[in-house]
Amino acid sequence: MPRLYGIARDSTQRAAFVEVAGKRLFPYLRDPNTGAALFDSATTGAYPETTLAA
Numbered sequence: 001m002p003r004l005y006g007i008a009r010d011s012t013q014r015a016a017f018v019e020v021a022g023k024r025l026f027p028y029l030r031d032p033n034t035g036a037a038l039f040d041s042a043t044t045g046a047y048p049e050t051t052l053a054a
Helices: 014-021 041-052
Strands: 003-005 028-031 036-038
Touching: 014 028, 028 041, 036 041
Parallel strands: none
Antiparallel strands: 003 028, 028 036
């Protein structure tokens, strides 16, 4: 199941997120089933409908 990430500015997890994702942009959607990693709001909103609806 895809997971949508959003981390508060003062969170201690923010640095670890940047190490994994490579960017500090939110929202961030990661789908472990397909390997998709998306940062764009429009794309993250449409992804579940286009990918999971099938």
